[in-house]
Each structure stands twice: as C-alpha cells, then as structure tokens.
Amino acid sequence: MSKSVDVKQETAAILDRLGVPRAVWTGGRMASFSPVSGEEIANLKAVTAAEAGAAIEAAHEAFKEWRLVPAPKRGELVRLLGEELRAAKADLGRLVSIEAGKITSEGQGEVQEMIDICDFAVGLSRQLYGLTIATERPGHRMMETWHPLGVVGIISAFNFPVAVWSWNAALALVCGNAIVWKPSEKTPLTALASQAILEKAIARFGATPKNLSTVLIGDRAAGEALVDHPKVALVSATGSTRMGKEVGPRVAKRFARSILELGGNNAGIVCPSADLDMALRAIAFGAMGTAGQRCTTLRRLFVHDSVYDQLVPRLKKAYTSVSVGNPLETSALVGPLIDKAAFDGMQKALGAAKAEGGAVTGGERVAEAGKETAYYVKPAIVEMPKQSGPVLEETFAPILYVMKYSDFDKALEDHNAVAAGLSSSIFTLNVQEAERFLAVDGSDCGIANVNIGTSGAEIGGAFGGEKETGGGRESGSDAWKAYMRRATNTVNYSKALPLAQGVSFDI
Ligand code: UN1
Numbered sequence: 001m002s003k004s005v006d007v008k009q010e011t012a013a014i015l016d017r018l019g020v021p022r023a024v025w026t027g028g029r030m031a032s033f034s035p036v037s038g039e040e041i042a043n044l045k046a047v048t049a050a051e052a053g054a055a056i057e058a059a060h061e062a063f064k065e066w067r068l069v070p071a072p073k074r075g076e077l078v079r080l081l082g083e084e085l086r087a088a089k090a091d092l093g094r095l096v097s098i099e100a101g102k103i104t105s106e107g108q109g110e111v112q113e114m115i116d117i118c119d120f121a122v123g124l125s126r127q128l129y130g131l132t133i134a135t136e137r138p139g140h141r142m143m144e145t146w147h148p149l150g151v152v153g154i155i156s157a158f159n160f161p162v163a164v165w166s167w168n169a170a171l172a173l174v175c176g177n178a179i180v181w182k183p184s185e186k187t188p189l190t191a192l193a194s195q196a197i198l199e200k201a202i203a204r205f206g207a208t209p210k211n212l213s214t215v216l217i218g219d220r221a222a223g224e225a226l227v228d229h230p231k232v233a234l235v236s237a238t239g240s241t242r243m244g245k246e247v248g249p250r251v252a253k254r255f256a257r258s259i260l261e262l263g264g265n266n267a268g269i270v271c272p273s274a275d276l277d278m279a280l281r282a283i284a285f286g287a288m289g290t291a292g293q294r295c296t297t298l299r300r301l302f303v304h305d306s307v308y309d310q311l312v313p314r315l316k317k318a319y320t321s322v323s324v325g326n327p328l329e330t331s332a333l334v335g336p337l338i339d340k341a342a343f344d345g346m347q348k349a350l351g352a353a354k355a356e357g358g359a360v361t362g363g364e365r366v367a368e369a370g371k372e373t374a375y376y377v378k379p380a381i382v383e384m385p386k387q388s389g390p391v392l393e394e395t396f397a398p399i400l401y402v403m404k405y406s407d408f409d410k411a412l413e414d415h416n417a418v419a420a421g422l423s424s425s426i427f428t429l430n431v432q433e434a435e436r437f438l439a440v441d442g443s444d445c446g447i448a449n450v451n452i453g454t455s456g457a458e459i460g461g462a463f464g465g466e467k468e469t470g471g472g473r474e475s476g477s478d479a480w481k482a483y484m485r486r487a488t489n490t491v492n493y494s495k496a497l498p499l500a501q502g503v504s505f506d507i
Helices: 007-018 049-066 071-100 104-124 163-174 188-205 220-228 241-253 276-292 305-321 340-355 408-416 431-438 479-483
Strands: 030-033 040-044 140-148 151-155 178-182 213-215 232-238 257-261 266-270 298-304 359-361 380-383 399-405 423-427 447-450 484-492
Touching: 007 040, 007 071, 007 188, 030 188, 040 188, 049 151, 049 178, 049 213, 049 220, 071 104, 071 163, 071 188, 104 163, 151 163, 151 220, 163 178, 163 188, 163 232, 163 479, 178 220, 188 213, 220 232, 220 241, 232 241, 241 257, 266 276, 266 408, 276 298, 276 305, 276 399, 276 423, 298 305, 298 408, 305 359, 305 380, 305 399, 340 359, 340 380, 340 399, 399 408, 408 431, 423 431, 431 447, 479 484
Parallel strands: 151 178, 151 232, 178 213, 232 257, 266 298, 266 423, 298 399, 380 399, 423 447
Antiparallel strands: 030 040, 140 484, 359 380
C-alpha cells in the first residue's frame, strides 16, 4: 500500500529546503496548481510590466560587468551551479513531478539534463573560439572573435519547466550574458527553486554582478516585456507554434535575435526489417512517456504492411496495460495531463479522428479518488485509414496515430507532409532505408534518428527543428554561437595599405 502524499505540504517543505522564501509564493494572486492532485499549491505575486522593464535594465547593468569576466572564470560559476544541482537533484526532481506531473524517473532525469548541460558549458567556457582566416593582403591577419551578446530572455514551457531554462542559462552565462527568465504560468515554483539553486552557486562564486539572473513570475505582460524591450538581445522561446508566431516577428521587428523551439508533430517509420521488440519499446516511451507532453513526443507512426499485424496488436496491448496514476505515490509510467484544457484538447482530437475513420483504443479518463480536478487519461492509440484531420496537427496529449504503408517513398512523403519539423525516427536494419531517411531528401526534421525514438535527446547535440518548429537550435554542438556576437577583425601589421579586391584609391 502506498502512503498518501500531502502535495501542498511537501511542496512547502521542498521550497523551504531549497531556500525559496515563503513571501515569494504565498499571499499573491497568481494561483498555481499541481496536476497530480489538481489542488492549489501556491499563490504568487505577478510582476507588472514596469517591474519587468526595471528587471531587464538591471540585468543589462549586470551584463556590462559579467562580459568582462574571462570566459573560463564564468565557467566556474556554471561548474558550481552543476554542483548545487547535484546536491538538490532529489528535491528539484520531486518538485518537477509535483508541478508538471512527471513520473519520478523523468522528474529526476530532467534535473540530470540540467547537470549535463552545466558540465558541457564548463568545457565550452574554454572553447569559445573563432577562426583565423587567410587574407589576400600581405602583412595582414584576419580573425574572428566571439563576444558576449547582452541580456538573454528565456521563455519556457510547462513540460520541461527547468531543463530548457538550464540549456539556455548555462550557455548564456558562460558566453558572458545576463539572463532573465519568464517561466510558464503553470510551473512557477520549479523556476523559483532553480533560481534559488543558482543563487547558491552565485554566493559561492563571490564576485558576481547583482541581477545576473532574474525570474519574472507573471503572465503575458512579463513575456511581452522580454519580447519588446530594446535591451534584450536574444529571446529564446520554447512553447507552441502559436506563441512563436507572435514572438518571432516582434523580436525581428527590433532586429534582435530569437531562438524558437516550437511545436512538433513527430513521426516514426517502421520498416519490414525492423527489430520489432526494440521498436515496440522505443515507440511506447516516445508516445506515452511524459503523458505525451514532450515537444519530441512520437505522434504519428507509419508501419509497413508486412509487419503491421505483428507490431500493432502488441502496441495496443501495451496501451491497454500501461499503468496510469499518481507519480508521487505510485510507480505508474504515465502521470497526469497538465490541466483540463489538455484533457479537452485530447478528447476533441480523438473525436475528430473518429470522424475521419480512426479506430481508437484508450483515451478515456482515469478517475483518481478525491482528485476531481486532476486529469489522468489512458494514452490513446488510433489506427487511421490515412493521414488526415487531427493527424496533421500537434495535440499536446498522449495520442499516437498509426498508419499502414506499402511504399517507402510515399511513407517518407507523408512523414514530411506536416507543418512542424522537430524530431523523427526510422526503425530498420536495412542500410539503404536508414541512410535514405537521413539523406537530403529524407526526413526534413532537425532531429532524425535510426532505431531509437523521437524523444529523449542528449544535451550534446544541437536541439531544435525546422518549419513551424521555428528553426532555433539550443543545447549542444555549436548552439552557443547564437548567444554571442561575432566580430571579424583584420589587423594590418605592414607599412602599406593595400586595398582588397585590387581597388586603388590614392589621395
Ligand atoms: C521539450 O519537450 O521541450 O529530447 C524538450 C527530449 C528532451 C527535451 C524535450 N531532452 O525529449
């Protein structure tokens, strides 16, 4: 028998332990809820637009000092952040489970993702290098230097309430920038906790400028301040395509930069030679993990007709038997949806799928005793006659649309025939199919995998996607370049002044 957890009490205990002052999350007018129980767990005070503006100005002052600190020293701060996160992992991971509804291993895994990016960023702090480039002029040297950029605004979503911040924060800090974070209104507490953890690292580091990192708890006005303020040099926004369609043009209008990481409608192709046991596990995690609420969640599956009858019944069995339940009290694999709107959106999509001829397994609400305002559902698997209606859109819930294919080229065409382009997978042991999927005319996504699922990317690679996913790249590889400005420097150490392109201009 599992013991019953008092969510509110546990939230308070964790926030106390992590050093988040009670005054910040009690007595305000912005209510915050736990999807685990549906109950209100905090009341926060929202910043006004004027307060947000002042915070950005203060961050800009911090940037002016921080950019002068040598990058490897800045790395030391991020190293300390990694240490503090290791120490706080159990608490912060638990708070992620409370606030976002993740199962225990995924809550802990999210904090591990933060630790991993800190490690990456520490190494990076000694590798922010540019090229030296051959020049056509004698006695000259041409090189590039990467300089800090300014204030980096971070807008994050509820589903990865802390890891996405850390991808941006760790990189931005080693790159010499100040950060201002507007977390999702659905997950303010994990943001306050992360800030408190960073403040511990800042205190240990010592000579850090004030206001190097700020959290703006608030609604739309706080986000708009980041988007429109002339002193925010880069806005890194994660969320819906609808949000990105507003943010992108507004940031561009003032010629600032944006990194957009928006919706995904990720698909997998299961080929005749696929290892079906492996595919089954990858599909199950990709489609049902995090209750279908990852931007990388597997949402569409194309299965070759020669293996369809072997794979799909097993998948349906996995959907029927998967454990759904309270992530704080049970070892269920599927936790709650974030709120009622997510549940309603799921039911609407399932209705639309049925109208298109889809055969639905699962999707019904799972009652949790005494938790009427929590939304637990059985993940849904829908066999579709073809890719149409809701299959073409991202519904942020655990729905997997399965379609049969016979022609690989047609499957690839359908795979790419959606608006988003984040993540993709192929399951095959045939090198021609695998390579074709990764080739120029293969998957059009920012992430294309072979024999692993669409979700659960490591931090070492650049993360992001094409088309309506927004085109931004965060996390590993050379994503850091978006957080810095590049100067091309040409130095003349000769006694002459030859002009490039053979131009003469003798005065
Ligand atoms: C997101 O859902 O916004 O690849 C990020 C993954 C995670 C990150 C997901 N590492 O699923």
